[in-house]
Amino acid sequence: MPVLIVDDHPGFRAAAAAVVGSCPGFIVAGEAATGEQAVDRVGPAGAALVLMDVHLPGIGGAEAARRIRAAHPQVVIVLLSDHEPADLAAIAVGCGAHGFLPKRGFGPDELLRAWAGARPDRPQPGRRP
Amino acid sequence: MTGTPTLGEDRVRRVRLTRLLAYDIAANIASLLLLAAVWLWVRRSPAVGLLAGLVAAHLLVDLALLRRRSPAQDRSTVAVLTASTWLVTLAVAPIVPVVLPILALTSLYPVVLAKPYLTRRRVPLLACLLVAVNAAMAAESRLGPLSPLGIQVPGWLTSAILITFTPVTAGTVALLLWHNSAWLTGALRQATDANRALRRARQQLAAQVGQLRASRDRVAAAADAERRRIQRDLHDGAQQSLLAAAVTARLARQHWDTSPNRTAELLDRLRADLDQAAADLRRLACGIYPRC
Numbered sequence: 201m202p203v204l205i206v207d208d209h210p211g212f213r214a215a216a217a218a219v220v221g222s223c224p225g226f227i228v229a230g231e232a233a234t235g236e237q238a239v240d241r242v243g244p245a246g247a248a249l250v251l252m253d254v255h256l257p258g259i260g261g262a263e264a265a266r267r268i269r270a271a272h273p274q275v276v277i278v279l280l281s282d283h284e285p286a287d288l289a290a291i292a293v294g295c296g297a298h299g300f301l302p303k304r305g306f307g308p309d310e311l312l313r314a315w316a317g318a319r320p321d322r323p324q325p326g327r328r329p
Numbered sequence: 330m331t332g333t334p335t336l337g338e339d340r341v342r343r344v345r346l347t348r349l350l351a352y353d354i355a356a357n358i359a360s361l362l363l364l365a366a367v368w369l370w371v372r373r374s375p376a377v378g379l380l381a382g383l384v385a386a387h388l389l390v391d392l393a394l395l396r397r398r399s400p401a402q403d404r405s406t407v408a409v410l411t412a413s414t415w416l417v418t419l420a421v422a423p424i425v426p427v428v429l430p431i432l433a434l435t436s437l438y439p440v441v442l443a444k445p446y447l448t449r450r451r452v453p454l455l456a457c458l459l460v461a462v463n464a465a466m467a468a469e470s471r472l473g474p475l476s477p478l479g480i481q482v483p484g485w486l487t488s489a490i491l492i493t494f495t496p497v498t499a500g501t502v503a504l505l506l507w508h509n510s511a512w513l514t515g516a517l518r519q520a521t522d523a524n525r526a527l528r529r530a531r532q533q534l535a536a537q538v539g540q541l542r543a544s545r546d547r548v549a550a551a552a553d554a555e556r557r558r559i560q561r562d563l564h565d566g567a568q569q570s571l572l573a574a575a576v577t578a579r580l581a582r583q584h585w586d587t588s589p590n591r592t593a594e595l596l597d598r599l600r601a602d603l604d605q606a607a608a609d610l611r612r613l614a615c616g617i618y619p620r621c
Contacts, residue, residue: 209569211602215576218595222580255564282564282572303572307579 201315202229204247206238206264207280208256212303216251216280222308233257235264242268247275249315251301254281254291262295269296276318280306340516342446346403349442350395350410352501356435357388371486376424387417407446411439415462419469426470427487434498436462441506559617566609574602 203220205228207213217228230245232238235256242250250268254261265277279292279300292300298318301310364381390413394406418432440459447455581595 207569209565209573211573211605212569212576214598215573215580215602218580218598219576222583282568304575305579306572306576308583 201226201249202245202247203227203249203251204230204232204238204242204245205251206232206235206256206261207251207253208233209253212253216306219306219308219311220251223311226311235259235261235267238264239267239271242272242275250275250277251280251311252277252297254279254283254288262291262297265295265297276315278311278314278318340520342403343400344516345442346406347395349438350391353410353414353438354388354391354395356501357384357391360384361388367486371483380421380424383417383420387413404446407439407443411443414439415458419462419465422466422469423472428490428494429466429470430491431494431498432466433463434495434502436466437502441502559613562609562613562616566613567606570602570606570609574599574606577602 203226205213205216205220207216210233213231213233217231220226220228226249229247230241232241233256235258238250238252238256239259241247250265252261252265256264259267261279261281265279268275268277276299277297279288279295279297280303281288281291281300282303283291285300285302288300288302291297299314301314361381361384364377364384368377368381390409394410397406415436418436422429422432436459440455443455577595577599581592581599584591584595
């Protein structure tokens with residue numbers, strides 16, 4: 201499952217990439233540091249899942265999610281932020297994201313659960329052994 | 330009594346009162362000197378001593394009133410001065426009946442003085458009291474020659490006193506009115522100037538208050554901007570590095586049992602994340618206080 205990681209902090213992008221790499225069936229298809237880069241790269245990267253930070257330079261994560269949803273409706277978008285969960289849920293609903301994950305406690309299990317919750321109709325990749 | 334005076338009116342009244350007390354003191358001293366002359370060269374009688382005592386008592390009252398400094402006491406000062414003056418004139422009338430015209434004029438002193446301190450409602454009362462005092466003095470002067478205290482003054486001295494002191498006393502009243510009026514004009518001009526200066530000072534003060542408010546708003550805005558910058562730096566820097574470190578540590582723990590090599594890679598990354606967080610915090614601290 202190709203994943204596009206969108207975060208302006210290189211350290212967190214690396215940590216998220218490690219998490220993605222630890223999930224069986226998931227690979228890192230690309231990275232982006234801004235919302236504009238995410239919109240531009242999601243198609244060429246062939247991403248099926250976008251892990252999107254909310255706080256981004258430029259148009260921001262929420263607006264980028266809206267544009268990706270409009271251009272690529274099949275792509276699953278999961279917001280990733282250090283907001284409080286209630287606030288994050290409201291932002292996700294507002295921009296049409298499929299799910300959200302707090303950065304605190306982000307790991308392979310959480311990513312797999314978010315993917316399953318976001319696209320229950322899709323074939324589920326295998327769990328981490 | 331009158332309502333709350335303005336700054337200028339208050340000053341006018343204060344000076345008027347002080348001036349009148351000074352006139353009265355001078356008149357009393359002159360009377361004492363005259364009585365001393367009568368005692369020494371004309372007639373040594375108990376009545377002359379009694380007169381001197383009355384004048385001296387009034388002089389002491391004047392001096393005591395002159396020492397009062399609080400403007401709040403001015404009204405009671407006027408009341409005491411009026412009562413003292415009238416009591417002295419009432420006491421002198423039967424002793425020296427021939428000076429009745431002088432006493433009548435003297436009784437006008439406090440009326441001239443008291444006017445600024447009176448409401449319109451009190452003026453008829455003062456007028457009635459003035460008429461009553463003068464009526465009593467006239468009656469006493471008719472009884473005076475029969476009084477055992479009455480002074481038998483030689484005719485030439487009576488004429489000299491009346492001819493001299495009647496116009497002098499009347500002139501003093503007129504002078505007092507003229508002086509008060511002249512001073513009033515000057516004092517009102519000063520008060521007007523003072524009010525104008527005060528208004529200018531208030532305008533300057535208002536402008537300075539406005540500048541101070543604007544300065545305070547700028548300082549508050551700068552402080553808010555600085556707080557927002559620190560919050561943004563913390564969020565975008567150290568907080569993200571620490572979150573990445575937490576994610577990496579969690580991942581390393583999951584690989585601990587199954588993949589030592591992967592765990593080692595993750596621990597290296599964890600160390601890098603923590604180093605980055607420390608560097609971010611150091612930069613932020615230097616931004617807050619440069620001498621770090």
